[in-house]
Amino acid sequence: MATVNINGIDVKAREGMTVLDVAQSAGIYIPTLCYHPDLSTFGGCRVCMVEADGSAVTACRAPIKDGMVVRTDTERVNQMRRVNVELIMTNHDQDCQTCAKNNNCKLQEVCAFEGITPERMSRLRRVITNKEQDTSNPAFKRDFAKCITCGICVRTCEEINGVAAIDFAFRGYKTTISTIGNKPILESKCESCGECVERCPTGALVVKNQVVPEREVRTICSYCGVGCGLVLGVRGNRVVGVRGDRQNPVNQGHLCVKGRYGFGFINHPDRLKAPLVKKNGTLTETSWDEALTLISGKIKEFTDKHGPNSLAGLTSARCTNEDNYLFQKLFRFLGTNNIDHCARL
Amino acid sequence: MYDKQILICAGTGCISSGALDVKGSLEKELEKHNLQDKVRIILSGCHGFCEKGPIFIVYPEDIFYCGVTAEDMPELVEEYLVKGNIVDRLLYKDPITGESVTSHENIPFYRQQKRLVLRNCGVIDPENIDEYIIRDGYSGLKKSLQMDPKEIIDTVKNSGLRGLGGAGFPTGRKWETAYKIESDKKYVVCNADEGDPGAFMDRSVLEGDPHSVLEGLMIAGKAIGSDEAYVYVRAEYPLAVRRLRKAIAQAEEYGLLGENILNSGFNFKVNVKEGAGAFVCGESTALVISIEGKRGMPKPLPRPRTTEAGLWDKPTLLNNVKTLSVIPQIINNGADWFAGIGTEKCKGTAVFALTGKTNCSGLIEVPMGIKLGKIIHEIGGGIPGGKKFKAVQTGGPSGGCLPESKLDLAVDFDTLLQAGSMMGSGGMVVLDETTCMVDVARYFLNFTVEESCGQCTPCRSGTLQMLEILNDICEGNGREGDVELLLELGKSIIDSSICGLGKSAPNPVLSTIDYFRDEYEAHIKDKTCPALVCKNLIIYDIDQEACTGCGRCRKNCPAGAIAGDKKEPHVIDQEKCTKCAICYDLCPDRFSAVKCLTGEKITAMAKGGGN
Amino acid sequence: MAGLANAFGSGAMTNSIRDITQADVFFIIGSNTTEAHPVIGYRIRKAIREGASLIVADPRRIDLAEHADEFLQLRPGTNEALLNGIVHVVINEGLYDQDFIRERTEGFDELAEAMQKYTPEYVAEITNVSAEAIRKAARLYAGAKNAAILYTMGVTQHTSGTNTVLAIANLAMATGNIGKPSSGVNPLRGQNNVQGACDMGGLPPVFTGYQPVSDPTSRKKFEEAWGVSLNPEPGLTVTEMMDGALDGRVKMLYVMGENPALTDANLHHVQEAMDKVEFLVVQDIFLTETAAMADVVLPAAAFAEKTGTFVNTERRVQLINQAVAPPGEAKADWQILQDLAQKLGFNWQYGSTEDIFNEIATLTPSYGGISYERLEREGSLQWPCPTPGHPGTPILHGEKFTRGKGLFNPVEYTPPAELTDEDYPLSLTTGRNLYHYHSGSMTHRSKEIEELRPEELAQVNTEDAARMGICDGDLVKLSSRRGAVETRVEVSDIVPPGVVFMTFHYKEAAVNLLTNDKLDPFAKIPELKVCAVKLEKVAS
Amino acid sequence: MEDRLKEILSPFKTQRSDLIPVLQAVQHEYGYLPEQQMKGIAKFLGVPESQVYGVATFYAQFHFSPRGKNIIRMCRGTACHVKGVSKAADKIQEKLEIRVGETTPDLKFTYEEVACIGACGLAPVMMINDRTYGKLTPDKVKDIIDSYEETSEA
Numbered sequence A: 001m002a003t004v005n006i007n008g009i010d011v012k013a014r015e016g017m018t019v020l021d022v023a024q025s026a027g028i029y030i031p032t033l034c035y036h037p038d039l040s041t042f043g044g045c046r047v048c049m050v051e052a053d054g055s056a057v058t059a060c061r062a063p064i065k066d067g068m069v070v071r072t073d074t075e076r077v078n079q080m081r082r083v084n085v086e087l088i089m090t091n092h093d094q095d096c097q098t099c100a101k102n103n104n105c106k107l108q109e110v111c112a113f114e115g116i117t118p119e120r121m122s123r124l125r126r127v128i129t130n131k132e133q134d135t136s137n138p139a140f141k142r143d144f145a146k147c148i149t150c151g152i153c154v155r156t157c158e159e160i161n162g163v164a165a166i167d168f169a170f171r172g173y174k175t176t177i178s179t180i181g182n183k184p185i186l187e188s189k190c191e192s193c194g195e196c197v198e199r200c201p202t203g204a205l206v207v208k209n210q211v212v213p214e215r216e217v218r219t220i221c222s223y224c225g226v227g228c229g230l231v232l233g234v235r236g237n238r239v240v241g242v243r244g245d246r247q248n249p250v251n252q253g254h255l256c257v258k259g260r261y262g263f264g265f266i267n268h269p270d271r272l273k274a275p276l277v278k279k280n281g282t283l284t285e286t287s288w289d290e291a292l293t294l295i296s297g298k299i300k301e302f303t304d305k306h307g308p309n310s311l312a313g314l315t316s317a318r319c320t321n322e323d324n325y326l327f328q329k330l331f332r333f334l335g336t337n338n339i340d341h342c343a344r345l
Numbered sequence B: 001m002y003d004k005q006i007l008i009c010a011g012t013g014c015i016s017s018g019a020l021d022v023k024g025s026l027e028k029e030l031e032k033h034n035l036q037d038k039v040r041i042i043l044s045g046c047h048g049f050c051e052k053g054p055i056f057i058v059y060p061e062d063i064f065y066c067g068v069t070a071e072d073m074p075e076l077v078e079e080y081l082v083k084g085n086i087v088d089r090l091l092y093k094d095p096i097t098g099e100s101v102t103s104h105e106n107i108p109f110y111r112q113q114k115r116l117v118l119r120n121c122g123v124i125d126p127e128n129i130d131e132y133i134i135r136d137g138y139s140g141l142k143k144s145l146q147m148d149p150k151e152i153i154d155t156v157k158n159s160g161l162r163g164l165g166g167a168g169f170p171t172g173r174k175w176e177t178a179y180k181i182e183s184d185k186k187y188v189v190c191n192a193d194e195g196d197p198g199a200f201m202d203r204s205v206l207e208g209d210p211h212s213v214l215e216g217l218m219i220a221g222k223a224i225g226s227d228e229a230y231v232y233v234r235a236e237y238p239l240a241v242r243r244l245r246k247a248i249a250q251a252e253e254y255g256l257l258g259e260n261i262l263n264s265g266f267n268f269k270v271n272v273k274e275g276a277g278a279f280v281c282g283e284s285t286a287l288v289i290s291i292e293g294k295r296g297m298p299k300p301l302p303r304p305r306t307t308e309a310g311l312w313d314k315p316t317l318l319n320n321v322k323t324l325s326v327i328p329q330i331i332n333n334g335a336d337w338f339a340g341i342g343t344e345k346c347k348g349t350a351v352f353a354l355t356g357k358t359n360c361s362g363l364i365e366v367p368m369g370i371k372l373g374k375i376i377h378e379i380g381g382g383i384p385g386g387k388k389f390k391a392v393q394t395g396g397p398s399g400g401c402l403p404e405s406k407l408d409l410a411v412d413f414d415t416l417l418q419a420g421s422m423m424g425s426g427g428m429v430v431l432d433e434t435t436c437m438v439d440v441a442r443y444f445l446n447f448t449v450e451e452s453c454g455q456c457t458p459c460r461s462g463t464l465q466m467l468e469i470l471n472d473i474c475e476g477n478g479r480e481g482d483v484e485l486l487l488e489l490g491k492s493i494i495d496s497s498i499c500g501l502g503k504s505a506p507n508p509v510l511s512t513i514d515y516f517r518d519e520y521e522a523h524i525k526d527k528t529c530p531a532l533v534c535k536n537l538i539i540y541d542i543d544q545e546a547c548t549g550c551g552r553c554r555k556n557c558p559a560g561a562i563a564g565d566k567k568e569p570h571v572i573d574q575e576k577c578t579k580c581a582i583c584y585d586l587c588p589d590r591f592s593a594v595k596c597l598t599g600e601k602i603t604a605m606a607k608g609g610g611n
Numbered sequence C: 001m002a003g004l005a006n007a008f009g010s011g012a013m014t015n016s017i018r019d020i021t022q023a024d025v026f027f028i029i030g031s032n033t034t035e036a037h038p039v040i041g042y043r044i045r046k047a048i049r050e051g052a053s054l055i056v057a058d059p060r061r062i063d064l065a066e067h068a069d070e071f072l073q074l075r076p077g078t079n080e081a082l083l084n085g086i087v088h089v090v091i092n093e094g095l096y097d098q099d100f101i102r103e104r105t106e107g108f109d110e111l112a113e114a115m116q117k118y119t120p121e122y123v124a125e126i127t128n129v130s131a132e133a134i135r136k137a138a139r140l141y142a143g144a145k146n147a148a149i150l151y152t153m154g155v156t157q158h159t160s161g162t163n164t165v166l167a168i169a170n171l172a173m174a175t176g177n178i179g180k181p182s183s184g185v186n187p188l189r190g191q192n193n194v195q196g197a198c199d200m201g202g203l204p205p206v207f208t209g210y211q212p213v214s215d216p217t218s219r220k221k222f223e224e225a226w227g228v229s230l231n232p233e234p235g236l237t238v239t240e241m242m243d244g245a246l247d248g249r250v251k252m253l254y255v256m257g258e259n260p261a262l263t264d265a266n267l268h269h270v271q272e273a274m275d276k277v278e279f280l281v282v283q284d285i286f287l288t289e290t291a292a293m294a295d296v297v298l299p300a301a302a303f304a305e306k307t308g309t310f311v312n313t314e315r316r317v318q319l320i321n322q323a324v325a326p327p328g329e330a331k332a333d334w335q336i337l338q339d340l341a342q343k344l345g346f347n348w349q350y351g352s353t354e355d356i357f358n359e360i361a362t363l364t365p366s367y368g369g370i371s372y373e374r375l376e377r378e379g380s381l382q383w384p385c386p387t388p389g390h391p392g393t394p395i396l397h398g399e400k401f402t403r404g405k406g407l408f409n410p411v412e413y414t415p416p417a418e419l420t421d422e423d424y425p426l427s428l429t430t431g432r433n434l435y436h437y438h439s440g441s442m443t444h445r446s447k448e449i450e451e452l453r454p455e456e457l458a459q460v461n462t463e464d465a466a467r468m469g470i471c472d473g474d475l476v477k478l479s480s481r482r483g484a485v486e487t488r489v490e491v492s493d494i495v496p497p498g499v500v501f502m503t504f505h506y507k508e509a510a511v512n513l514l515t516n517d518k519l520d521p522f523a524k525i526p527e528l529k530v531c532a533v534k535l536e537k538v539a540s
Numbered sequence D: 001m002e003d004r005l006k007e008i009l010s011p012f013k014t015q016r017s018d019l020i021p022v023l024q025a026v027q028h029e030y031g032y033l034p035e036q037q038m039k040g041i042a043k044f045l046g047v048p049e050s051q052v053y054g055v056a057t058f059y060a061q062f063h064f065s066p067r068g069k070n071i072i073r074m075c076r077g078t079a080c081h082v083k084g085v086s087k088a089a090d091k092i093q094e095k096l097e098i099r100v101g102e103t104t105p106d107l108k109f110t111y112e113e114v115a116c117i118g119a120c121g122l123a124p125v126m127m128i129n130d131r132t133y134g135k136l137t138p139d140k141v142k143d144i145i146d147s148y149e150e151t152s153e154a
Helices: A019-025 A075-089 A106-114 A118-122 A150-161 A194-201 A257-261 A288-306 A321-333 B012-016 B018-034 B072-083 B129-134 B141-145 B148-159 B169-179 B203-208 B210-222 B237-255 B282-292 B320-331 B335-339 B370-378 B411-416 B435-450 B457-475 B482-496 B498-503 B507-525 B552-556 B582-586 B600-607 C001-008 C038-049 C061-069 C079-092 C097-102 C108-113 C120-127 C131-142 C160-173 C194-199 C216-226 C240-245 C267-276 C333-343 C353-363 C370-376 C447-452 C462-468 D003-009 D014-032 D035-045 D050-059 D080-083 D085-096 D138-153
Strands: A002-006 A010-014 A049-050 A057-059 A069-071 A140-143 A168-171 A176-178 A206-207 A215-220 A229-235 A238-245 A276-279 A283-284 A313-315 B004-011 B039-044 B055-057 B063-066 B187-192 B228-234 B269-273 B316-318 B350-358 B362-367 B391-394 B400-403 B427-432 B539-543 B595-596 C025-029 C053-057 C070-072 C147-151 C185-187 C251-255 C279-284 C296-299 C308-311 C316-320 C380-382 C426-431 C459-460 C475-479 C484-492 C498-505 C531-537 D069-077 D109-114 D125-127 D131-133
Touching: A002 A019, A010 A019, A019 A049, A019 A069, A049 A075, A057 B411, A075 A106, A075 A118, A075 B482, A075 C038, A150 A194, A168 D050, A176 B072, A176 D050, A194 A206, A194 B203, A194 C194, A215 C316, A238 A257, A257 C038, A257 C447, A288 C251, A288 C279, A288 C296, A288 C333, A313 A321, A313 C240, A313 C475, A321 C185, A321 C194, A321 C216, A321 C251, A321 C333, A321 C353, A321 D125, B004 B012, B004 B018, B012 B018, B018 B039, B018 B072, B055 B072, B055 C070, B129 B210, B129 B237, B141 B210, B141 C185, B141 C447, B148 B169, B148 B210, B148 B320, B148 B335, B148 D125, B169 B316, B187 B210, B187 B282, B187 B320, B203 B210, B203 B237, B203 B320, B210 B237, B210 B316, B210 B320, B210 C251, B228 B237, B228 B282, B237 B269, B237 C097, B282 B316, B320 B335, B320 C251, B335 D109, B350 B370, B350 B391, B350 D080, B362 B370, B370 B391, B391 B435, B391 B507, B391 D125, B400 B507, B411 C251, B427 C025, B427 D080, B435 B457, B435 B498, B435 B507, B435 D080, B457 B482, B457 B507, B482 B498, B482 B507, B482 C079, B482 C475, B498 C462, B539 B582, B539 B600, B552 B582, C001 C160, C001 C185, C025 C038, C025 C079, C025 C131, C038 C053, C038 C061, C053 C061, C070 C131, C070 D003, C079 C108, C079 C120, C079 C160, C097 C160, C108 C160, C120 C131, C120 C459, C131 C147, C147 C160, C160 C185, C194 C308, C216 C353, C296 D138, C370 C380, C459 C475, C462 C484, C462 C531, D003 D014, D003 D035, D014 D035, D014 D050, D035 D050, D069 D085, D080 D085, D085 D109
Parallel strands: A002 A069, A313 C251, B004 B039, B187 B228, B187 B316, B228 B269, B350 B427, C025 C053, C025 C147, C053 C070, C147 C185, C251 C279, C279 C296, C426 C498, C459 C484, D069 D109
Antiparallel strands: A002 A010, A049 A057, A049 A069, A140 A206, A168 A176, A215 A229, A229 A238, A276 A283, A276 C296, B004 B055, B055 B063, B350 B362, B391 B400, B391 B427, B539 B595, C308 C316, C316 C380, C426 C531, C459 C498, C475 C484, C475 C531, D069 D125, D125 D131
């Protein structure tokens, strides 16, 4: 154990923690932009600067030492942070009201904390160097006028997904996040997992057609056998979005393209809404009672005439345990073990 | 046996001035006079005096001819080599007295110099290892192979040598750290990624004396327990790369590189890595990352020192070309010899690329502690054209500008830093009264903006912001408060940037504001460029009294902006004028009718009804 | 699963996702993990980046092959030969784990003898993988501190599938890479609740928790609990049901949440069976290809519209929660089934899925300690979890194998049922892509996904394409002895010359019209992964 | 991978530290870095494609479109700046009708500006291919370009 003095308060800390870790554990806010708890640290945005034992360091990278004295509120610290945030804003699209990330934007939050005002901004020159948009991906878009080159997407793609479809390209103020040849993301190795969109601190990466949910429900993904935890965003009686459940031990919040963007089928107009019965060769809507009466009648008829083994059932690898249990119970009840499912496919 | 040896400089400067043609022509003439067995031609490395190239020295007499051309060869061979008459017109003329100087040692440019790093440059054939060996080459290595690592390190420590790459960190201490760390593998890296605009000493050493660098690397390797080195050299220096590769091959052939060197059991391998054009790779962590095949982005603090975990996380000793090249002499001559040169705190010499508005320019090496004024006025021969000295910029884009009041400064690492500039990699640009200090600051900032790696906000966006402000100021769009804003930004950029590039990028701006704030104010408040440089703030106007209507300006104006009848005073149409200054340059001195005006004078002229 | 049950006594994944992803060496065979199990794929790529080694055996140069230390690009249908070759090297170079073999297994000597003929050179001839690569892979795997084997349908969907699984088990046991963390034999399950459907007795011969219907004790337990007498004879597997429908033994087929009309091998045969069956009931969320053939279609709730539990590939039981109401009159599957049971006169009165789960727990030892209450509190539990205080079991066979001692089963290489010949010169292999899921009834109806990959692109090797004058995006006709499809192609070196790859996600290019329904004699799995086809360019 | 690229790659090891030398070799052969070749390099070295591009774009030496037969590199070093290189620079751009970084449509010339050639004693200077020209004036620049126009025509 070590003790770190932050702004005059002694805070207990473990060796190996960073100044940011310790500050957060003590409930002290330090603004960050390029930092993300899931990823390796970068140290590029320079807005988490603090003074540690008198020297200016990035809180996200500086390891603590026993007896370290940290100040997060000196004039020097405020000056550096404020200038750096202002510099980021000078080449950032400033139309917050129409941005999908409005009120959910890390940069907005940091600006508010640093007290960035229009007066201060007006001293500076506006230099938006990159205004392109990449709308090639059906699920999300990339808006470079809002990119602050924090590299969170780059690190996400390499460290979370392992694809590294994007990297920093060019240098200096021309630095951009790019696929090979600066091609649209859809033409790259991108797997559309959306992990970068999830972590982008600004509106540079946003889901297309975003709908803000009114409530959220935790559940499990209905696709492959990995069994990732999902948090469904719901508005009215519609599922409008999905995010990974960070508390789920299987996926720890990570998802693939299907898990994250493949929910549209739930509200699809093709969904079956009533029982259908084949009449004169065509399937026609009917009542539950009629449909179930028909089925139970057939079951009785075949059992009586040909024995229960004339019945067979295919249960489902996509239904719940409870559904499956009742299905096999029903068939075995009827006297047959002709139950199987597509486990082999 | 040869009677005479002729050294023709084959540095990049002289080659571009026609040194190879000179050699060809000389060979022909020698044959004509059947002297080819009597006179030996040596292509040497750079002499430093590139401005006067091609340089041509005849030994044993030490006659220094400069600015020779292929056409001069028949006369030179006939008159001098055959008849023994010195060809006076090809000798160096003192810019002040106008007198001819025969020996280069008597040329002021050379007289004040103390050449250690450049000892062999221009003296030997860099492509011939024997010439290096004759001048005690590799004897430092031989000696060090008999020495204990501790002894070598102590010698370097006691010599007081400080890294000549810019920061001036004590070399011996760095070696000691690298030596003490235990590891199965260590590397020595020679930083030859010289990228400062206005500096070319590393290039000259690699081109003129590559073996000294190899020898230095080997001694360093022996001292710290490393068996492999990398030389990271700019690909923009093809000649340096070629000569270095040749030197490695020769040293290997002689058993001076490779396995079991000189039966000492010491193995050493040298790899050459060509940099691909990124100034920031001169920064140690970026250089290491670049060798590893990545984007050369410096590693943010906290991180281990390169000496502890550098190339592939192995201990890596990183030294500059100049530092390494002087090591063999220190081993040979002892620590005291080196410590006897320079000042108390800074031993040895400093190498500068003296350029800009001086009569003589080129590569110079001077003992630490020499007065700044002495370099400019004696070695550099003062300011040409009777213009007034304004400032000297040292340290390239990381450095600053020092005004006349600082000419008394005894130059070394520390004094330059205290004065708001730095040694850097040794660029020294002399500026006269026709240089606009805001424009100079803008120039350097433009360089850092282009060379910023882009990973951290202050350097990526901050330098760009400062540049935009300077652009506005130079274009007459400066706003009240811009100087304060530049100071605020500069301070914050220095404080919060990741690496040395960002931390020093504002220096040219801050130092010019410090010493020439009035020029900034003049641009902002009075819309005046006192040095008559900033295009938006000046106009060209023809003095109706002085103009004789010779028509030179009118005929040569690319914009067709000048009108006027023959023998009648001409007029410039300000709408059309692009301010290219051709008229200004062409107007004969005896008339000097084209005037350059700024600020209030423009207003006055406008009020005066257009002329 | 039959293979693993034979060797170890249990057919499930031996280890857990989190612990296998910390292995030093991964041996991935017949699994395109990054596309079929993407989130596990992320973890593997991460492990490789952080220094783990990777062996990939696959006929295709899949994504993971690019990250592999050893990529064994074998001919389709030669898995067991390759594995035998690796085991041969392990034995002959003395790379096996003597202590483990002595203490934990039986039958090693028989294995050693049987493997003698599988020299790397001999195996190289069969598999087209170089002998040197086989040796290197064997040394890499056997030399690891912890090595994990991952496989999926690329292993099992062959007539030799069970034997191949046994060969995998041989390799893992010979090197002691089982029963400890970050190792094991890990079949990744393809669908979200395959494990659960199996656990719940969705298989002909067993009740829940793999309790055989033929075992009187088990049967008695269920008879007492359910209050009926039960049939002791194992029932028909899905392929046998189709045959039964065709020969008239099966009159009625009830399909819940499956689409065999697109997913099963040799579709013509399946469709014929569906046509033939007298009464077909399909319960699903969409009018699938199978539902379209039904006599009665029942509208079910989707996963977001119901509660219950899913079991993932690592035996982890997790709760699902209802987010929205089902559309129209659609109902949760269990409710439909209960309604039908009541219609049939059975007095079923489950008030909730929790009621059903509690019944499952009392009848299923491996689920005995699991309850909704615990799942809500603890998040999830991995079976076996026999008692309420049991923490669940992340790693199987830790102290001893479920069957006691691990059994080595020497297996002989048998070639695929259908080989290429003059008429059908190419090998077709099938699988998934990242974007779609199974027959695609859900993913094709999710706009973003559909836009990302709207149509099938069969993979054809560059050399083959050049020879046949085929370019990227061309329309081709692929045919086998069983049928033909038209599809667009993607020309690349992902498949080797002589091999064509298709997914089974697109009804417009239903690859199962071509596949062979020849079964693995033990697991009854059809040989979906290899059959002989020919390819012709379609004039546009 | 095409044979030409295979041959260029043959002397290199499949290790990341060879990336920059490999890019240099490929550019030497092709004159620039075609995207397809960068993808080939990525595969050869086992480095993600995006990172090959990231590295290549970081260094000023690399180019991504075909370049002229003659590469003009105008020095923008300090000495050259102070000694009025911009007039020579303007002259070239005006004469060739291209701007910095561009190539003439006939692929004869590419015009670039570089930080410092390191021949400050001769400022203002430029290089055309490997040859250095010093003490430039607008007129001198014009003559030099003309001499290349002629030789390349011949």
